[in-house]
Amino acid sequence: MQRLDSRDPDFEAQFARLLSVKREVAEDVDAAVRDIIRDVVDRGDAALIDYTTRFDRLDLTPDTIRFSPEEIDAATAACSGDALDALALAKDRIETYHRAQVPADHRETDALGVTLGWRWTALESVGLYVPGGTASYPSSVLMNAVPAKVAGVPRLAMVVPTPDGVTNPLVLAAAKLAGVDEVFRVGGAQAVAALAYGTATIRPVAKIVGPxxxxxxxxxxxxxxxxxxxxxxxxxEVLILADSSANPDWVAADLLAQAEHDKAAQAILVTDSDALAESVAAAVEGQLRTLPRTEIATASWRDYGAIVRVARLVDAIPLVDRLAPEHLEIESAEAEELAARVRNAGAIFLGAHTPEAIGDYVGGPNHVLPTARSARFSSGLGVLDFMKRTSLLSCTPEALRALGPAAVALGRSEGLEGHARSVAIRLNL
Amino acid sequence: MQRLDSRDPDFEAQFARLLSVKREVAEDVDAAVRDIIRDVVDRGDAALIDYTTRFDRLDLTPDTIRFSPEEIDAATAACSGDALDALALAKDRIETYHRAQVPADHRETDALGVTLGWRWTALESVGLYVPGGTASYPSSVLMNAVPAKVAGVPRLAMVVPTPDGVTNPLVLAAAKLAGVDEVFRVGGAQAVAALAYGTATIRPVAKIVGPxxxxxxxxxxxxxxxxxxxxxxxxxEVLILADSSANPDWVAADLLAQAEHDKAAQAILVTDSDALAESVAAAVEGQLRTLPRTEIATASWRDYGAIVRVARLVDAIPLVDRLAPEHLEIESAEAEELAARVRNAGAIFLGAHTPEAIGDYVGGPNHVLPTARSARFSSGLGVLDFMKRTSLLSCTPEALRALGPAAVALGRSEGLEGHARSVAIRLNL
Structure with missing residues (x-):
């Protein structure tokens, strides 16, 4: 874990290094992936079956690529009642939150008689990739599938690899709960290729989402x-902005909830309090001792963790905007005022009683959020990601007469005489 | 030009070929581009100046990379009054249309006491790429810059190459009119690199748009x-859906307005009328003879043009959805009813008095639209492309008590004990 102090003379250089640290090693798998895709395009299900044997040690036939409704029902029946209840609560809250995102169509006729506007329509089909193994999260199934269904996507096809035939029953239960229409037990580049190009068993989709x-x-x-x-x-990644009012044990727990995800995860505390900085650092060490995923969390905190001391919390705002964190927690009596001044963050969690993990599961907002500083230019997943807008334009003869000459002038100024003529021919210009 | 008839036994195979035709040769420039980007990252303005000498035959200094306000004013003064008036009309109409797209923030407190919602913010800076030479279109400057300014982007930086020092004055006039904040006379991969990584003269931006x-x-x-x-x-590309009521000369002019863009452009007529099909085919040949860009339009129409005969116009709807055209014109008394059944199109132009070229310039909707069948999953450029959404969540202690146990259950079911503990520690669970 690094310590920075905004009052140090070389703070800017240190902060710039923190900003530019690469937390991911880009694996060069592109050539292998190209070959897999080509093979699935050429051989369809046969290729899908071969790669599943090779990578997942599972022998499929065209009839077993897709989970049957009975298999999904049986998996759901195998889940604990507590987990299913928690999933149902999460699904309801995610659905309610995302329903408010459904966009409105627009149509008006202006003073010239031009009718114009737009119409939103749902994508006709979406593929949802769900990882297998330890990163197979039922919560991610809900976070991806529910907004698609709220958008009105009629066909939602999910792929999830089952290495050695092992299925996570709660993932299938989440798929059923969210209204996923088809579930296939394939994964990797071969599953992405099948969703994009289609095979005899898997019809192609218009868009693919999921980690x-x-x-x-x-x-x-x-x-x-x-x-x-x-x-x-x-x-x-998480950035926690906290003053001396914060409970150091709670802050430490939130930092570690992030750090336990991945050795490349990043957890940062920014505070105006030396006392909080010290007590959080100590609490992290203490809590790491009993955390099941301590190896991962220890590596993340050691390599990418940071505690940044600022003179006043408000001084942190420009730093937050430069980091553009995926998750921003603010624990301070001035949480609302500080949040209002932040431009770049995927999600903001306000106050001491809003640990980020609530947002991961049952808060309602989406947990698929922009990472690696991309909150500067992009948003978390939502209903709009499963819809598209078609613009509409209709002119009366009078409206065309009013607008036409300007279009002709601009077409000619751009050297596009054909454009100009398509207007002029209607106006006898 | 190809002719297809949906009543032919092999229509499906022919239509599938039309769908899959590749109209672009992917030039392999990736290695050259990688080197240029690396050089601009390493050497900044010096690299930008070297590449501009080499590719644009123009010698710049750090002081002349940016257009001065005086140069922009002088360029504007050199434009014809007609062209400037037409630009002003276009700008006003584009602005009015896009203002209706500004999204609303959302915030509510639910029955459990959870406050949740989202907030939209403008990107802090955007780079706008404008091509030089013959494809340097003032209308595209407006279509990219106006929505960014409507979104509230405080800093809009434009790059436009000026090969041999030649500037299109109307492009600079459009930039001024649209409120572009900075204009730089550089282009190519080097200009993209400068916008992404910054140089001494060009500060980096959060997003780059433009063709x-x-x-x-x-x-x-x-x-x-x-x-x-x-x-x-x-x-x-354009797809025109027309019945026997359509004027063949107008339809032909609209097909050619598309075809004149590029040898790889595509213009398709779908009709239920043999008479219209014949008269449009003849009118295209006639109009091609006097079109200034006849070489381009002839090649486009010959290689990628098509006339598709269907039994009834309504039979065309599934074909339209599979093609997902950038532009769809409907010339029929049933235009509204037909449009309502289309799912995939970038923009729809309704009725005989709405040539697509009106939408290119002065209609109001954006002319930057999804091509190559991507209207199946994406939308035209709009205000949302220059904003991003931050989700907000805030729990009271009571709300955390209500939601916490479900979050703990889901965290544990996913093997993320640290997630569960960050909630449990606040509830003494």
Whole structure:
């Protein structure tokens, strides 16, 4: 863990280094992914089955690529009642929050008689990638699937690898709860290729969303254009802005909730209190001792953790905007005022009783958020990611007469006489 | 030009070929672009100046990289009054249309006492790429800059190459009119690199938008992540859906307005009328003879043009959705009813008096629209492309008590004990 102090003369250089640290090693898997995609395009299900045997040690047939409704029901029945109740609460809250995001169509006729506006429509089909193994999170199924269904996507196809045939029943239960229409037991670049190009068993989709490993990320980049994709997620991060009123044990727990995700996760405390800085540093060390994922969290905190001391909390605002954290917690009596001054953050958690983990599961807002400083230019996942806007324009003959000459002038000024003529021919110009 | 008939037995195969035709040759410029970007990162303005000498045959100094306000004023003064009036009309209409797109913030407190919602903020800075030479379109400056300013972007920096020192005065006039804050006379991958990473003269931006050649497109792909980018535009396309009521000369003019853009542009007529099909085909040949850009339009119409005969116009709807055209014109008494059934199109132009060129210039809607079938999953440029959403969440102690146990249960079910503990520690669970 690094310590920085904004009053140090070389603070700017230190902070710039913190900003520019690369937390991900880009694995060069692009050539392998290209070959896998080509093979799935050429051989369809046969290729999908071969790669699943090779990478997941699981033998499929065209009939077992897709989970049957009975298998999904059986998996759901195998989950604990507590977990299912918690999932149902999460699903309801996520749905309510995202319903408020459904955009309105617009249409008006202006003084010239031009009718104009736009219309939002849902994508016709979406593919949802869900990782297998330890990073197979039912909460992520809800966070990706629920907004798609709220948007009105009629067909939602999920892929989830089941290495050695092992399935996470709660992932299937979440898929059922969220209204996922089809679930396939395949993963990796081969599953992305199948969603993008289609096979006999998996019909192609219009967009692919959801997190994955380096192969999945590379495959998504490659199929972009053929289909839409969501953002490529990087390691998770939290920035906690706290003053002396904060409980150091709570702050430490929140830092570690982030650090336990991944050795490349980043947890940063920014504070105006030396006492809080010291007590949080001590509390982190203490809590690390009993944390099950202590190896991961220790590495993250050691390599990427930071405590930044500022003279006043308000001095932290420009630092927050430069870091553009995925998650920003503010624990201070002035939380609202400080939040209002922040431009760049994926999500803001206000007050001491709003640990970021509430937002991961049951708060309602989406937990798929921009990482690696991309909150400067992008937003968390939402309903708009599953819809698109078509603009509408309609002129009466009078409206065309009013607007036409300007269009003709601009077309000619751009050397596009054909553009000008398509207007002029209607006006006998 | 190809002719297809939906009543032919092999129509599906022919239509599938039309769908899959690649209209762009991907130039392999990626290695060159990588080197240029690295050089601009290393050497800043010096590299920018060297590449401008080499590619644009123009010698710059750090003081002349940026256009001065006096140069921009002088360029504006050199434009014709007609062109400036037309630009002003276009700017006003684009601004009015896009103002209706400014999204609302949302905040509510639910029955449990959880306050939640979101806040939209403008990007802090945006770079606008404008091509030089013949594809340097003042209308595109307005279409990119006006929504950014409507969104509230405080800093809009434009780059436009001036090969041999030649400037398009109307491009500078459009930049001034749209409120562009800084204009730099550089282009190519080097200008994209400067906007993404910054030099002594050009401060970095958060997002880069605007069309460009293969080098610019490759550079935008490479800097994505460091900054946001807009879509990578492909060749333009129109699909005209028309019945026997349509005027064949008008339809032909609209097809050619598209075809004159680029040899790789695509213009398609879908009709239920043999008579219209024949008369449009003849009118296209006639109009091509006097079109200044006849060489381009002839190649486009020959290689990618199509006339598709359907039994009834309504049969065309599934074909439209599969093609997902950038521009869809509907010339029929049933235009509204047909439009309502279309899911995938970038923009729809309704009725015989709404040539697509009106939308290119003065209609109000944006002319930056999804190409190459990407209207299946993406929208035209708009205000939302220059804003991002930050979610907000705040729990009272009571709300945390109500939600906390479910979050603890889900955290544990996902093997993330640190997540569970960050909630449990606040509730003495």
């Amino acid at each position: 994955g490993n380096a192969y999945v990320a590379a495959a998504k980049r490659r199929v972009f254009g053929q289909v839409g994709i969501d953002m490529i997620a990087g390691p998770s | 460009g050649n293969a080098y610019v497109a490759a550079a935008k792909r490479r800097v994505f992540g460091q900054v946001g980018i807009d879509m990578i535009a492909g060749p333009s």
